[in-house]
Amino acid sequence: MDTKPWEKYLGADDRAVLERGRFARRMGFGIRPAVVVIDAQRYMVGEEGNDQNWPSSCGAIGRSALKQIQRVVEQAQKSEVPCFFTTFELDSNGGDIGVYGRKRDLLDSDHWCLAGTVGAELVPELRPGKNDIAFVKKKPSGFHGTPLLGYLIDRKIDTVVVVGGATSNCIRATVFDSSSYNFRTIVPHEAVFDRIAVSHAISLFDMDRQFADVVSVADLLSYLRECDGK
Amino acid sequence: MDTKPWEKYLGADDRAVLERGRFARRMGFGIRPAVVVIDAQRYMVGEEGNDQNWPSSCGAIGRSALKQIQRVVEQAQKSEVPCFFTTFELDSNGGDIGVYGRKRDLLDSDHWCLAGTVGAELVPELRPGKNDIAFVKKKPSGFHGTPLLGYLIDRKIDTVVVVGGATSNCIRATVFDSSSYNFRTIVPHEAVFDRIAVSHAISLFDMDRQFADVVSVADLLSYLRECDGK
Amino acid sequence: MDTKPWEKYLGADDRAVLERGRFARRMGFGIRPAVVVIDAQRYMVGEEGNDQNWPSSCGAIGRSALKQIQRVVEQAQKSEVPCFFTTFELDSNGGDIGVYGRKRDLLDSDHWCLAGTVGAELVPELRPGKNDIAFVKKKPSGFHGTPLLGYLIDRKIDTVVVVGGATSNCIRATVFDSSSYNFRTIVPHEAVFDRIAVSHAISLFDMDRQFADVVSVADLLSYLRECDGK
Amino acid sequence: MDTKPWEKYLGADDRAVLERGRFARRMGFGIRPAVVVIDAQRYMVGEEGNDQNWPSSCGAIGRSALKQIQRVVEQAQKSEVPCFFTTFELDSNGGDIGVYGRKRDLLDSDHWCLAGTVGAELVPELRPGKNDIAFVKKKPSGFHGTPLLGYLIDRKIDTVVVVGGATSNCIRATVFDSSSYNFRTIVPHEAVFDRIAVSHAISLFDMDRQFADVVSVADLLSYLRECDGK
Numbered sequence: 001m002d003t004k005p006w007e008k009y010l011g012a013d014d015r016a017v018l019e020r021g022r023f024a025r026r027m028g029f030g031i032r033p034a035v036v037v038i039d040a041q042r043y044m045v046g047e048e049g050n051d052q053n054w055p056s057s058c059g060a061i062g063r064s065a066l067k068q069i070q071r072v073v074e075q076a077q078k079s080e081v082p083c084f085f086t087t088f089e090l091d092s093n094g095g096d097i098g099v100y101g102r103k104r105d106l107l108d109s110d111h112w113c114l115a116g117t118v119g120a121e122l123v124p125e126l127r128p129g130k131n132d133i134a135f136v137k138k139k140p141s142g143f144h145g146t147p148l149l150g151y152l153i154d155r156k157i158d159t160v161v162v163v164g165g166a167t168s169n170c171i172r173a174t175v176f177d178s179s180s181y182n183f184r185t186i187v188p189h190e191a192v193f194d195r196i197a198v199s200h201a202i203s204l205f206d207m208d209r210q211f212a213d214v215v216s217v218a219d220l221l222s223y224l225r226e227c228d229g230k
Numbered sequence: 231m232d233t234k235p236w237e238k239y240l241g242a243d244d245r246a247v248l249e250r251g252r253f254a255r256r257m258g259f260g261i262r263p264a265v266v267v268i269d270a271q272r273y274m275v276g277e278e279g280n281d282q283n284w285p286s287s288c289g290a291i292g293r294s295a296l297k298q299i300q301r302v303v304e305q306a307q308k309s310e311v312p313c314f315f316t317t318f319e320l321d322s323n324g325g326d327i328g329v330y331g332r333k334r335d336l337l338d339s340d341h342w343c344l345a346g347t348v349g350a351e352l353v354p355e356l357r358p359g360k361n362d363i364a365f366v367k368k369k370p371s372g373f374h375g376t377p378l379l380g381y382l383i384d385r386k387i388d389t390v391v392v393v394g395g396a397t398s399n400c401i402r403a404t405v406f407d408s409s410s411y412n413f414r415t416i417v418p419h420e421a422v423f424d425r426i427a428v429s430h431a432i433s434l435f436d437m438d439r440q441f442a443d444v445v446s447v448a449d450l451l452s453y454l455r456e457c458d459g460k
Numbered sequence: 461m462d463t464k465p466w467e468k469y470l471g472a473d474d475r476a477v478l479e480r481g482r483f484a485r486r487m488g489f490g491i492r493p494a495v496v497v498i499d500a501q502r503y504m505v506g507e508e509g510n511d512q513n514w515p516s517s518c519g520a521i522g523r524s525a526l527k528q529i530q531r532v533v534e535q536a537q538k539s540e541v542p543c544f545f546t547t548f549e550l551d552s553n554g555g556d557i558g559v560y561g562r563k564r565d566l567l568d569s570d571h572w573c574l575a576g577t578v579g580a581e582l583v584p585e586l587r588p589g590k591n592d593i594a595f596v597k598k599k600p601s602g603f604h605g606t607p608l609l610g611y612l613i614d615r616k617i618d619t620v621v622v623v624g625g626a627t628s629n630c631i632r633a634t635v636f637d638s639s640s641y642n643f644r645t646i647v648p649h650e651a652v653f654d655r656i657a658v659s660h661a662i663s664l665f666d667m668d669r670q671f672a673d674v675v676s677v678a679d680l681l682s683y684l685r686e687c688d689g690k
Numbered sequence: 691m692d693t694k695p696w697e698k699y700l701g702a703d704d705r706a707v708l709e710r711g712r713f714a715r716r717m718g719f720g721i722r723p724a725v726v727v728i729d730a731q732r733y734m735v736g737e738e739g740n741d742q743n744w745p746s747s748c749g750a751i752g753r754s755a756l757k758q759i760q761r762v763v764e765q766a767q768k769s770e771v772p773c774f775f776t777t778f779e780l781d782s783n784g785g786d787i788g789v790y791g792r793k794r795d796l797l798d799s800d801h802w803c804l805a806g807t808v809g810a811e812l813v814p815e816l817r818p819g820k821n822d823i824a825f826v827k828k829k830p831s832g833f834h835g836t837p838l839l840g841y842l843i844d845r846k847i848d849t850v851v852v853v854g855g856a857t858s859n860c861i862r863a864t865v866f867d868s869s870s871y872n873f874r875t876i877v878p879h880e881a882v883f884d885r886i887a888v889s890h891a892i893s894l895f896d897m898d899r900q901f902a903d904v905v906s907v908a909d910l911l912s913y914l915r916e917c918d919g920k
Contacts (some may be wrong), residue, residue: 009428017425021286027332047462056251095593098614099505102257103440133555138607139410141442145607147556149839153557154872157847168436173406180369180403182328182844195247198239202432206398210333211370220340276819325823326837328844363785368837375837377786377828379609385641388616412614471890477885481746487792516711558872562717563900584796599870628896633870636863642788649835656708658699662892666858670793671830 004214005189006205009198016078027213029223030158032182033082035076036142038164040126040175043112044118044144054111054119058165058195065193068217069163070125072191075221077129082155085134086142087122088116088170096138096167140173150180162212163191168199172207179204179211182212187212188220234444235419236435238399238418240429248439259453260388260414265306265313268394269402270356271347271416273342285348286423296345298447299393300355302421305451307359309458312385315364316372317352319345319398326368343348370403379411382456391413391450392442393421399430402437409441417442433446465649467666467674468581470660483669487582489683490618494557495536495543498624498634500529500586503572503579514571514579518625518655523533525653528677529587529623532651533683537589539688540587542615545594546580546602548630549575555599599629622672623651628659632667639671647672648680694904695879696895701889706900712886717903719913720848720874725766725773726832728854728864730816733802733809744801744809748885755883758907759853760815762881765911767819769918772845775824776832778810778860779805786828830863838873849874851883851910852902858889862897869901877902878910892902 005012018024022097045066046057058065090097092114094106110117115136128134137146142162152160162174171192178185187207194200208214234364248254275296276287306313320327322344323394324336345366358364367376372392382390390413392404401422408415417437424430438444467584478484487655506517518525538541550557552574554566570577575596588594597606602622612620619644622634631652638645647667668674699880708714731888736747736755748755766773780787782804784796784823800807819823827836832852850873852864861882877897884890898904 014426020282021425022335022337025333025335052250096611097259098610099409099414100441102414103253103255105252109254124494130336132445139610140406142408143412145605145610147605150558150599150605150870150872153843156846156848169440173410176370176403176406179329180371180374180840182840184329184332195251196244197235198432199436202428203390203436206433207428211330257490270474325867327840361884374773375835375840380640380642380788380829380835381786383613386618410610475800480742481885482795483794483798484792487789487806512710533845559869559874560901561716561717562874565712565715567712581799593730600866601870604870629900633866636830636866639789640831640834640863644792656704658892659896662888662899666893667887670859673791
C-alpha cells in the first residue's frame with residue numbers, strides 16, 4: 001500500500017506502543033477468497049449535486065469509492081470468486097429497527113434505507129453474477145442475523161475481502177466478525193468509505209493493527225487475477 | 231458528560247454531516263442493567279515503573295481507568311446489578327489463536343495473556359461477587375463464542391454497561407454485538423482505556439454517534455444507585 | 461395436557477431412568493410471550509386429495525394442525541402478543557442450499573419450497589398483524605441466520621411459543637436454540653406436525669423431558685387470554 | 691451400515707412419505723474431517739454395578755459406546771485429524787443453568803455435572819492429544835456459546851464427526867448446528883448413546899433422513915485411516 005491514511009494522526013509515543021506489542025504483521029491472502037460488498041446502496045452514495053436530499057449520503061467520497069468497488073467486483077466475477085452483496089433495509093413502521101431507533105430518527109424519506117424505497121436499492125453499477133448471492137441485513141455486521149457464515153463455509157472460503165461502507169460502522173463490524181470466525185480478512189482501503197474522514201482513517205488503522213490487512217486495490221486486483229481459473 | 235474527548239478531531243464539514251443524518255440521539259438507560267467488564271487483566275494494565283516488561287500494557291492510562299472501573303463494579307455489586315467479567319486467554323501452544331496469530335507474534339511471556347500465567351489473571355482490585363460470573367473469551371467481543379448472551383436473557387437485562395479495554399478493540403466489538411442484539415448499550419468513557427489516544431477518542435465518537443451512549447462515570451453511578459433495591 | 465403422545469413408546473426401564481434423573485419438571489409460562497410460527501407454508505400442508513403432487517406435504521395431519529395454529533395466532537394477535545412467521549425458501553439455482561442439498565434432491569417443483577413459487581407462500585389462513593414480523597430462513601432453526609433473537613430481546617420476551625412444522629426438524633431445532641438462549645419454551649402439541657408419526661411423538665417426549673414444556677392448545681389459549689391488555 | 695436401529699419403528703405409510711419426498715440421500719465424507727466428542731464425562735457413563743448412585747448415568751449402554759468412541763479417537767489422533775472434547779459443567783450455585791434449571795432439579799451430587807466434581811471430569815479412557823482442544827459448554831450443542839466454530843474454520847474442516855452422548859439431546863443439537871453451518875456431518879451410530887432406547891433410535895432416524903449421515907464405526911474408521919498423512 002502506497003499510503004497509510006492514518007499516519008498523520010500518530011505520534012512517537014503511539015509508535016513505541018506498537019513496536020513493544022509487535023502489532024500489525026501481515027495476515028496474508030489465503031487460497032479461496034470471497035468478496036463481501038457491504039451496503040452499496042443508493043442511500044449511501046447519494047446523488048451528485050443533490051446530496052442534501054439524501055440524509056445518510058457519504059457524498060463524493062462514497063461515489064469515488066464505488067468506482068473502486070466496481071473494479072474489485074468485476075475482477076472477482078471474472079475470476080469466479082463469489083461475491084455476497086448485503087443491503088441494509090428497515091421497515092417503515094419501525095418494527096425491526098430495535099435500539100438503533102433510539103440513536104437515529106427513523107427518517108421518513110425515500111432516499112434513506114426503508115424497504116421498498118429507491119434509497120434501499122443496490123446501486124445500478126453493481127449486479128450479482130451467477131456465483132453471487134444478495135441478502136438483507138438489519139444490523140451493521142454482514143454476519144449478524146444473516147446466512148453469510150454458512151455460505152462461506154459451504155464454499156470453503158478462507159479469505160474474506162470486505163468493501164463498501166461505512167468504514168467505521170458496517171465495514172468494521174463485519175471485519176470484527178470475519179476475523180473472529182478466523183477468516184483472513186482483507187480491506188482494500190480505496191474501496192471502503194465513510195462520512196467522517198477521521199473515523200475512516202482511524203478505523204483503517206485499528207483494523208490493520210489487530211484483525212485485518214488493509215491493502216491497496218491494486219494489490220487486491222493482482223491477487224484476484226491470480227485466482228482466475230483455480 | 232462534561233467533555234467529549236473527540237471534539238478536537240472534528241471539523242465543520244463533519245458537524246454538518248452529523249446534523250443532516252440526525253445521528254447521536256440518546257439511547258437512554260433501561261430498567262435492568264448488567265455490567266460487562268472486559269479483560270481487566272494484569273497484562274492490560276502492567277505495572278507502574280515497569281511497563282516495558284508488559285508487552286501489551288496500556289500503562290498509566292489503564293491503571294487510571296481501573297480506578298473508575300472499581301467504582302462502577304462496587305456500586306453495581308452494592309445495587310445487586312450483575313457483573314460479568316471476561317478474561318482473554320490464549321493457549322501457549324497457539325492452538326486457539328486462529329488468524330489473530332498472523333497479526334501478532336504469539337509472545338512467550340508470563341506478562342502477556344497466556345492461560346496459566348500471571349498476566350492472564352483478573353486484576354486483584356476486582357472480585358466477582360455472588361451475583362457475578364467470570365468466563366474466558368478467545369476473541370475481542372465478550373459475546374463471541376461465550377455464554378454471555380444467554381446469561382443476559384436469563385436475567386431479563388435490557389441495558390448493558392461496558393467497561394475495561396481496549397476501547398478500539400474489545401470494547402468496541404462487545405458494543406457492536408450488544409447493540410446489534412438490541413440491548414441499550416452504555417460506555418462510561420473514563421472506565422474504558424486504550425493504548426493509542428486517537429483510537430480511544432475516535433472509537434468513543436463512533437460508538438456515541440451510532441450504537442451506544444457514551445456517558446460520564448458520575449452519571450452512570452447515579453443511575454446504578456437508583457437501581458439499588460429494585 | 462390430556463394425553464401424552466409418547467407414553468405408548470416407553471417401557472418400565474425408561475420410566476425408572478426418568479425418575480432417577482428427575483427429568484421433566486415444568487418450565488412454566490413467563491410474563492412476556494411471543495409466538496414463533498415455523499414454516500406454515502403451502503408446501504408443508506399440501507392440498508386435500510392431491511398430496512401426491514406436493515412432495516413434502518405433511519398431508520391431513522398438517523392441515524389439522526393448521527387449524528390449531530390459527531387459533532393460537534388469532535388469540536395472540538387479539539392479546540397483542542407478537543407473532544413471528546418464518547418461511548423456508550431456497551433459490552432454484554441451488555446456491556443457498558448448502559449441505560442439505562446432499563441429503564435431499566433439489567426438487568424442480570412449484571409445490572416445494574423454491575423462492576417465488578406458490579409452494580413457498582405462507583398459507584392464506586395466516587396473516588401477520590400489526591405487531592408481527594415475517595422473515596425467510598434457510599435452515600431448520602428459526603434463529604439460525606435470521607434476526608429473530610434481536611426481535612425477541614427488543615420486545616423483552618421471556619417465553620417463546622413454537623408452532624408449525626415439522627416437529628422433528630424445524631420445530632425441534634428452534635426449540636433447542638430458544639431454550640439454549642434461556643427463553644422459557646412452550647410447544648402446544650396439537651399445533652405442531654410431522655410427516656412421520658413416531659418422529660413426532662418422540663420429539664415431543666424428548667423436548668418435554670429436557671428443554672421445553674409440551675402443553676395442550678387449550679392450556680396455551682387460557683394463558684394467552686390472560687396476557688390480553690398487559 | 692449393517693443395521694438401521696430405527697427400521698422397526700416405521701410402517702408402510704412412513705416409507706411412502708420418505709419415497710415421495712426423496713429424503714435420506716448420502717451427504718458423504720469430505721476431505722478435512724474433525725471429530726467432536728460430546729460430553730464423554732464420568733457422570734454420563736456412571737460406574738458398573740453402581741449406576742443408581744450416578745443420577746444421569748446412561749449405564750452399560752454408555753460404557754459400551756465409550757469403547758467405540760475410544761476407537762474413533764485413537765484412529766483420529768493417529769491420522770492427525772483434530773479432536774474437540776466438550777464437557778458440560780454447571781456451577782453449583784445455579785448461576786449459569788438458566789431455564790434448564792426449571793426442567794431438572796439442580797442435583798447436589800459429586801456424581802453429576804457440577805464444576806469441580808469427579809462427575810464432571812472427562813472419562814480417563816480419553817485424553818486430548820497435541821492437535822486437540824477441550825472446552826466447557828453450558829448448553830446441549832457443542833457450538834452454542836463456545837469457540838468451536840472458529841476452531842473448525844481455522845483448520846479448514848469440511849466434515850464434522852459427532853460422537854458421545856446423549857443422542858437425542860447434545861448429539862442432536864450439535865448435529866443441527868453443524869449441518870446448519872454447512873459442514874458435512876457424520877454420526878457413527880455405535881459411538882453415540884442415550885438413556886432411552888426409542889429416543890436414541892428415532893433421533894438417528896431423523897438425523898439420517900435430513901441433516902447427517904448415520905454410518906457404522908467400521909466405515910468411519912476406514913475413512914479416518916485414509917486421511918492418515920494427508
